[in-house]
Amino acid sequence: MTNTPPHDADTAPEGPPEPGGGGTARLRPPLRRVSGRAIGVWTLRILFGGVLTLLLFSALAWAASSLGWAWIPAWARDNAWLLPVVYAVYVLLKVAVVPSWRYRVHRWEVSGDVIYTRAGWISRSWQLVPVNRIQTVDHTQGWLERVFDVATLEVQTASYAGSSTIEGLDTDEARRLSEELAVRAGTLRDDAT
Amino acid sequence: MGGHEDRTSGPEPDDAGEHGGWVAPGGGPVPSGPHPAAEDGPEEPAPVGARAPEGAGGRPDAPRDWWGGEEPGGARFLGAEPARQLSPRSMVVGPINQLRGLLLPIAAGLVLGGFNAWVLAATGATVVTLLVGGFVTWRTTRYEVAGDRLEIRRGLLRRSQRTIPLERVRGVDVTSTLLHRMLGVAVVRIEAAAGSAGASEDGKLDAVAAEEADRLRRVLLHRRAVLTGHAADTAGETTPGAEEVARGRAAEHDGGPRDPGDDTVTHFAMPRSWYLYGALNLGYLLTPFAVLATLFGMVQQTAGDLAADYFVDWLTNSDGRFLLVAAAVFAGVLVLLMPVFAVVSYALTHWGFTLQERDGSLVAERGLLTRRSVTLEKRRVRGYELLDSPLERVRGAVRLRAIVTGLGDTANRAVLLPIGRRTVVDAVVDRALGVYRGGLDRHPRAALYRRLTRSVGPFAVALVVFLIADVAWLAWVSGALAVLGIPLGADRYRSLGHGYDGERVSVRSGSLRRGQAMVERSAVIGWAWRQTLFQRSSSLADLQVTVGAGSGGYTAQDASLADSVAFAARVTPEMVRPFLVDSGATGTDGTEGHGNRGTRGPGHD
Numbered sequence: 202m203t204n205t206p207p208h209d210a211d212t213a214p215e216g217p218p219e220p221g222g223g224g225t226a227r228l229r230p231p232l233r234r235v236s237g238r239a240i241g242v243w244t245l246r247i248l249f250g251g252v253l254t255l256l257l258f259s260a261l262a263w264a265a266s267s268l269g270w271a272w273i274p275a276w277a278r279d280n281a282w283l284l285p286v287v288y289a290v291y292v293l294l295k296v297a298v299v300p301s302w303r304y305r306v307h308r309w310e311v312s313g314d315v316i317y318t319r320a321g322w323i324s325r326s327w328q329l330v331p332v333n334r335i336q337t338v339d340h341t342q343g344w345l346e347r348v349f350d351v352a353t354l355e356v357q358t359a360s361y362a363g364s365s366t367i368e369g370l371d372t373d374e375a376r377r378l379s380e381e382l383a384v385r386a387g388t389l390r391d392d393a394t
Numbered sequence: 395m396g397g398h399e400d401r402t403s404g405p406e407p408d409d410a411g412e413h414g415g416w417v418a419p420g421g422g423p424v425p426s427g428p429h430p431a432a433e434d435g436p437e438e439p440a441p442v443g444a445r446a447p448e449g450a451g452g453r454p455d456a457p458r459d460w461w462g463g464e465e466p467g468g469a470r471f472l473g474a475e476p477a478r479q480l481s482p483r484s485m486v487v488g489p490i491n492q493l494r495g496l497l498l499p500i501a502a503g504l505v506l507g508g509f510n511a512w513v514l515a516a517t518g519a520t521v522v523t524l525l526v527g528g529f530v531t532w533r534t535t536r537y538e539v540a541g542d543r544l545e546i547r548r549g550l551l552r553r554s555q556r557t558i559p560l561e562r563v564r565g566v567d568v569t570s571t572l573l574h575r576m577l578g579v580a581v582v583r584i585e586a587a588a589g590s591a592g593a594s595e596d597g598k599l600d601a602v603a604a605e606e607a608d609r610l611r612r613v614l615l616h617r618r619a620v621l622t623g624h625a626a627d628t629a630g631e632t633t634p635g636a637e638e639v640a641r642g643r644a645a646e647h648d649g650g651p652r653d654p655g656d657d658t659v660t661h662f663a664m665p666r667s668w669y670l671y672g673a674l675n676l677g678y679l680l681t682p683f684a685v686l687a688t689l690f691g692m693v694q695q696t697a698g699d700l701a702a703d704y705f706v707d708w709l710t711n712s713d714g715r716f717l718l719v720a721a722a723v724f725a726g727v728l729v730l731l732m733p734v735f736a737v738v739s740y741a742l743t744h745w746g747f748t749l750q751e752r753d754g755s756l757v758a759e760r761g762l763l764t765r766r767s768v769t770l771e772k773r774r775v776r777g778y779e780l781l782d783s784p785l786e787r788v789r790g791a792v793r794l795r796a797i798v799t800g801l802g803d804t805a806n807r808a809v810l811l812p813i814g815r816r817t818v819v820d821a822v823v824d825r826a827l828g829v830y831r832g833g834l835d836r837h838p839r840a841a842l843y844r845r846l847t848r849s850v851g852p853f854a855v856a857l858v859v860f861l862i863a864d865v866a867w868l869a870w871v872s873g874a875l876a877v878l879g880i881p882l883g884a885d886r887y888r889s890l891g892h893g894y895d896g897e898r899v900s901v902r903s904g905s906l907r908r909g910q911a912m913v914e915r916s917a918v919i920g921w922a923w924r925q926t927l928f929q930r931s932s933s934l935a936d937l938q939v940t941v942g943a944g945s946g947g948y949t950a951q952d953a954s955l956a957d958s959v960a961f962a963a964r965v966t967p968e969m970v971r972p973f974l975v976d977s978g979a980t981g982t983d984g985t986e987g988h989g990n991r992g993t994r995g996p997g998h999d
Contacts, residue, residue: 226960227975228923313972324926329962329969334919334942358919359799359942365920 239369251292672740834891
């Protein structure tokens with residue numbers, strides 16, 4: 202688990218940190234973390250998805266072992282129960298690792314009129330979006346997010362290539378941020394393309 | 395059958411007023427379904443394109459004052475120039491275009507109906523209706539450039555008026571099919587940015603006289619340039635705005651085209667030899683096969699079983715060796731013909747390609763049978779792309795495409811030049827847009843291994859699997875593909891690169907379809923890095939340059955993360971600098987990305 206980032210990275214890290222080199226060019230991590238409650242959202246999301254798939258796999262395994270279809274080889278019939286078991290272990294591992302890992306990676310920051318976000322877990326992405334290029338700021342909240350009182354902020358620019366999202370922000374903070382960004386974008390706005 | 399019934403009853407004014415009853419010339423036949431107009435609608439949502447031929451035709455008893463008194467009064471009132479009508483010849487073009495779509499149903503009706511009187515009468519009525527419709531459309535459609543806007547009015551019962559503010563005009567496309575050209579008319583399509591982002595509303599004039607189309611384009615673009623001129627790049631000219639407006643007005647009052655010499659710059663005119671480059675394009679190379687397939691399809695449809703029987707007969711009765719020779723000769727001829735066909739079909743679509751500039755817009759014009767001219771506002775051009783295939787690279791040829799904001803159908807409309815020699819293309823780009831002068835930084839060696847893994851890996855795995863499964867021929871195939879993957883991967887690596895020349899950012903990738911995008915610095919609206927687990931182990935990342943134009947983002951694959959961050963910071967320091975690690979702290983590991991590979995993982999934060 203050498204890839205696990207340290208917990209206490211709220212300040213610029215020491216050591217060989219964020220990717221980069223060439224002397225002057227390494228990105229530091231964004232300063233702000235998302236809400237800790239986002240872990241709950243991610244956990245439940247994995248769990249729900251996992252349980253559904255698990256049910257499907259169990260049904261498959263049951264069908265394979267008890268319906269006695271001739272075209273399924275004997276070894277597969279006998280070991281069909283392994284499929285849901287292995288998957289369950291995988292889901293449990295994921296639940297144990299991914300949400301807290303995500304929480305350590307997901308960060309954001311707005312400074313110098315640029316939105317800087319980092320997201321992902323084993324694969325990561327860093328994104329820079331200048332505020333004056335913002336076209337829309339969406340503030341959305343799924344039902345699961347509502348349960349945990351967090352929200353997702355989506356910032357769209359003129360590019361077709363996608364938007365920048367910050368998942369798992371505290372609801373009030375997300376609302377405040379979206380308003381601030383909208384106002385700021387309005388004052389800074391140039392052609393926005 | 396149903397076709398005409400609906401045709402004759404179809405001319406409901408509502409129907410026709412809402413939807414474009416006319417199909418763009420060359421834009422395919424009118425659907426023969428029950429509601430041709432309605433089906434046509436989605437292609438042209440804007441009611442501007444709507445004409446009301448049938449609608450008007452059905453009610454000849456409509457108020458006459460509409461087409462009588464409008465012209466002088468309206469024009470005076472709006473002040474700039476008299477409202478104009480479409481070319482009288484559009485009365486012929488429209489019905490012919492519509493008839494072309496109806497030809498099949500009519501023929502079927504005639505044949506199936508056994509040429510009985512009713513069917514004949516219905517056919518006659520349809521033709522008459524179309525002609526009357528064409529006449530009414532011509533009489534009722536008016537357009538004028540009034541002050542700072544273009545107005546298009548049409549419709550007899552259900553009148554519609556569309557107003558397009560000139561500063562929102564994004565481009566003016568002039569298209570003329572063979573039929574149009576025979577009659578000396580052209581279709582003018584005015585593309586305008588709508589209020590909401592991304593949407594656009596078009597105005598269409600089908601059809602005006604060719605000279606009038608040209609004049610209209612000049613006037614529109616010139617006015618637009620004057621109106622927006624101070625914000626646009628063209629503002630550098632010394633002429634004060636007011637004077638220029640006056641000049642423009644005066645010119646328009648004359649009615650004739652403005653002096654073409656004053657500001658039109660021809661950047662490019664197609665040299666004869668460039669048509670040969672068509673032979674390098676795979677799409678055009680495959681035309682003989684497409685033609686052949688179409689021929690087969692036609693034979694199959696018309697003669698059906700008869701031809702098939704005959705063919706089978708011929709096959710069984712002929713000598714086997716003769717057949718073999720015939721097939722070989724046929725294939726050989728086809729292969730030999732490929733380049734010829736390619737050049738011919740390429741020449742048809744690219745005949746007389748010119749790239750001109752006037753009033754802050756680039757005008758690309760081409761085509762032999764269907765002549766098409768596309769106007770792009772230079773202000774919206776954010777950069778350009780150079781595309782080539784290995785075949786084209788051998789001859790040093792490239793395709794040029796502009797990166798434009800809010801442009802649909804880029805495959806056709808963003809094409810600024812035909813396939814041509816790299817040096818010439820660069821020179822033209824330099825004159826028209828400004829060329830990228832920098833070089834490209836190579837990506838680290840690790841990128842090569844990743845490219846090779848990607849291009850060879852899947853086939854190598856397949857090879858092993860098939861060897862185990864003992865399927866010899868599949869193993870051979872995957873083995874061959876794996877070997878072919880080596881040069882492919884190496885070439886992909888060779889084409890990777892990114893660079894910056896102080897004005898433009900450039901990113902290149904791909905092999906079979908290599909693309910190099912050059913984007914103005916000011917058009918960069920963000921950066922995004924992505925790093926997968928595998929990339930992290932070799933400290934590579936994909937850097938995406940986000941652009942509000944073209945495809946929206948151009949990616950430097952497998953760049954060194956360190957280099958790419960430095961690169962982004964060099965291009966847009968104000969955007970990236972605040973998030974860089976303090977240079978004091980970085981002094982300790984001032985090596986490139988490879989240096990700290992071992993400690994990379996934990997160090998990410």
